[in-house]
Amino acid sequence: MQRTSFADMPCSIARTLDVVGEWWTLLIIRDIFNGVRRFDDLLQHLGISRNILTDRLNSLVDKGVLKRARYQERPARYEYRLTEKGLDLLPVLLLLMRWGDKWLAGEQGAPVSVIHKDCDHGTIPTVMCSVCGQPLIAGHLHLQVNVIGTAA
Amino acid sequence: MQRTSFADMPCSIARTLDVVGEWWTLLIIRDIFNGVRRFDDLLQHLGISRNILTDRLNSLVDKGVLKRARYQERPARYEYRLTEKGLDLLPVLLLLMRWGDKWLAGEQGAPVSVIHKDCDHGTIPTVMCSVCGQPLIAGHLHLQVNVIGTAA
Numbered sequence: 001m002q003r004t005s006f007a008d009m010p011c012s013i014a015r016t017l018d019v020v021g022e023w024w025t026l027l028i029i030r031d032i033f034n035g036v037r038r039f040d041d042l043l044q045h046l047g048i049s050r051n052i053l054t055d056r057l058n059s060l061v062d063k064g065v066l067k068r069a070r071y072q073e074r075p076a077r078y079e080y081r082l083t084e085k086g087l088d089l090l091p092v093l094l095l096l097m098r099w100g101d102k103w104l105a106g107e108q109g110a111p112v113s114v115i116h117k118d119c120d121h122g123t124i125p126t127v128m129c130s131v132c133g134q135p136l137i138a139g140h141l142h143l144q145v146n147v148i149g150t151a152a
Numbered sequence: 153m154q155r156t157s158f159a160d161m162p163c164s165i166a167r168t169l170d171v172v173g174e175w176w177t178l179l180i181i182r183d184i185f186n187g188v189r190r191f192d193d194l195l196q197h198l199g200i201s202r203n204i205l206t207d208r209l210n211s212l213v214d215k216g217v218l219k220r221a222r223y224q225e226r227p228a229r230y231e232y233r234l235t236e237k238g239l240d241l242l243p244v245l246l247l248l249m250r251w252g253d254k255w256l257a258g259e260q261g262a263p264v265s266v267i268h269k270d271c272d273h274g275t276i277p278t279v280m281c282s283v284c285g286q287p288l289i290a291g292h293l294h295l296q297v298n299v300i301g302t303a304a
Binding site for chain 2: 125
């Protein structure tokens with residue numbers, strides 16, 4: 001269980017981790033991106049306990065990352081879909097994957113390749129500047145604290 | 153404490169979370185990026201317990217994300233610096249920040265602006281295709297599992 005809430009820290013990294021910063025949460029979101037959307041399928045695919053999965057799914061619905069959608073009437077059965085807020089986590093997942101591919105995959109190489117349908121090439125997701133389009137790299141950024149009353 | 157190791161899953165997201173997927177870990181890395189590199193400074197800035205901080209720093213050194221560097225001889229004192237592997241986590245942090253800025257910052261707006269020194273503009277870190285340079289968005293990607301013996 002989470003003992004400290006980061007939500008009140010004036011930092012968007014801390015706030016984001018308060019929503020998704022837990023071992024299982026991003027893997028649940030990964031699976032839903034990949035089309036594993038039903039409780040029993042997630043249970044089996046993740047090898048997670050029923051209690052933890054229930055807790056994490058409820059939390060992600062409460063926080064607006066997932067929504068429940070009924071796929072069967074009698075008995076009522078639901079699947080989990082990403083909201084717009086949840087779909088917007090794709091870049092985070094892509095970057096976690098890219099780092100693991102580069103630093104943790106070992107000799108066997110990347111387990112999964114990402115094909116960009118628009119250009120039909122295998123792509124390496126890369127973080128670029130929205131203004132000039134160049135890759136953003138350490139040492140080339142300046143962080144400017146915005147004074148908004150409670151900023152530390 | 154972590155009860156399940158994701159390191160053996162044939163998935164780079166799971167492997168990455170095995171290294172950095174814990175509430176405090178990415179905030180420690182964030183602080184070291186921002187120049188908070190000494191144990192006591194991290195302790196104070198994060199409001200974390202001494203035991204947890206020691207454990208997380210040792211784990212990050214063991215996993216090659218941080219390295220210890222002596223900054224004082226007598227008594228010997230060390231600070232923590234990012235290795236190349238650690239510096240390469242910057243894009244992950246930028247994307248976590250971007251998501252929090254967009255979805256969790258509320259009316260006060262982003263606590264911190266990122267200035268890209270190369271073009272001298274406020275930038276929104278954006279995940280682009282390394283081949284065609286267009287933003288990577290949900291629905292425009294195809295994941296291709298690479299058969300490497302143990303892929304599930």
